[in-house]
Amino acid sequence: MDIQLGPVTFFLMVGIAVFLLSFGITVPVFGESRSTRKRLQKRLQEIQQSSDRPPISNLLREKYLKRLGRFERALEQLPGMERIARFIEQAGHTILAYKLVLIALLLCIAAAIAVWVFSKTWPLALVAGLLGLALPFLRVNRDRQKRMDRFDEQLPEAIDIIKRALQAGHPFSESLHIVADGLEAPIGKEFGITFADLNYGNDLRRAMLGLLERVPSITLMAFVTSVLVQKETGGNLAEILDKISKVIRGRFRFQRKIKTLSAEGRLSAWILTLVPFGLFVLIYFTTPGYLPILVESPEGRQLVIAACVAMTLGIFWIRRILKIEV
Known part of the structure; x- marks a missing residue:
């Protein structure tokens, strides 16, 4: 697998690192455990099913669907759309669920094509496409958490x-x-x-x-x-x-x-993740003769890929350490 680490690829890697830091480290450090939320949702569903009166959320959704056209109503009734619509509502947005899915798909295709055109590297194009697909949902999730x-x-x-x-x-x-x-x-x-x-x-x-x-x-x-x-x-x-x-x-x-006590850990995550890119730029301007060994040899490119994977795992590991679940 021939992977060329040109300027576009380098800046793409920097962008991916900052993206992962923004959504992986800048999170509430004090939250509720996922198992608790799942048990809560499951219990609520059992209570709703045991009652003969429909919940007001169902009535509001039926009224909401009646205002849509036939085509949009059919798209909103696809499997999984009700859950996405509730997710969007909890974030305080009014966009239709199928439109959010379409935006995510368009971003996925556009990001993958753009990275492929500039870098000719299919792994990076795949990563860019996945990030483009996840970006709208991550934005809605962040707005939901803020709300x-x-x-x-x-x-x-x-x-x-x-x-x-x-x-x-x-x-x-x-x-x-x-x-x-x-x-x-x-x-x-x-x-x-x-x-x-x-x-x-x-x-x-x-x-x-x-x-x-x-x-x-x-x-x-x-x-x-x-x-x-x-x-x-x-x-x-x-x-x-x-x-x-x-x-x-x-x-x-x-x-x-x-x-306040976890601020040092979050700052350390930013520093540890961005220092390799800073060193790359520093070496590029001071001793550029060292870089061809890293970016042109197959072993060097494999090391760079391994470092990116390890950095990604490290970001999510630090996130897990910093977040206190109750």
Whole structure:
């Protein structure tokens, strides 16, 4: 396999490294375990299936599909599109699911052709195509994570509003309406949907579980659980919410502390990954006679490829070390 490491290939490798660092290292260092989220989603699906009343999310999707043309409706009903549509909705975007898939495919083809034209190297063209395919979904995933983080940041304030509304004598459903009117998106929008769900006729349990389905968050689960337990057993909900609010704020303080302590690790990841490229440029301008041995001999090219693979594995390994799951 003859691989030429020209300027285009070099800058492509630098771009891939920065891309992997941006999406691999710049991540929340404090999050929820995947197994916990999967168990939560599975439990919610079981609850939805055991009920004879459709969830409001299904009704909203049916209304959303009716507004589309026949061709777009058929594309949106393809297998997997509903899951992508929910993924997009959680990110706060309004693009149709099939359009996101088409954009990803077009980027994949365009990136692969462009890299092949300039480098004539099919492995790099394949990598560029895969990155082009993943880029739209990674962008939506990042926006989704930001929206979830923003929701969690707004949740203590929303809980305080609900607590004060309850102390003033308002019913719980009306306190949700106050939050929807008083706070910005995303929490205002989601609590507004929950208030509409209660007005639609669902009981409190299904409405709160619907909120948790739309915003799968451990922080929100603590709030939902406290409301549902109080409904079953009784007690002063305002006092319970006050304690929940303090716990959530303490969780955020711990999160900021962990983020500060892990800053050195993230900086080390950037330095360790970009130093080889910096040395390559330095040697190119100071002693260019050394480079042909590396980039022209078969052994040297194999070493470069092995180094790129090891660097990629190292990025994701550092990401795994830095991210604390709870």
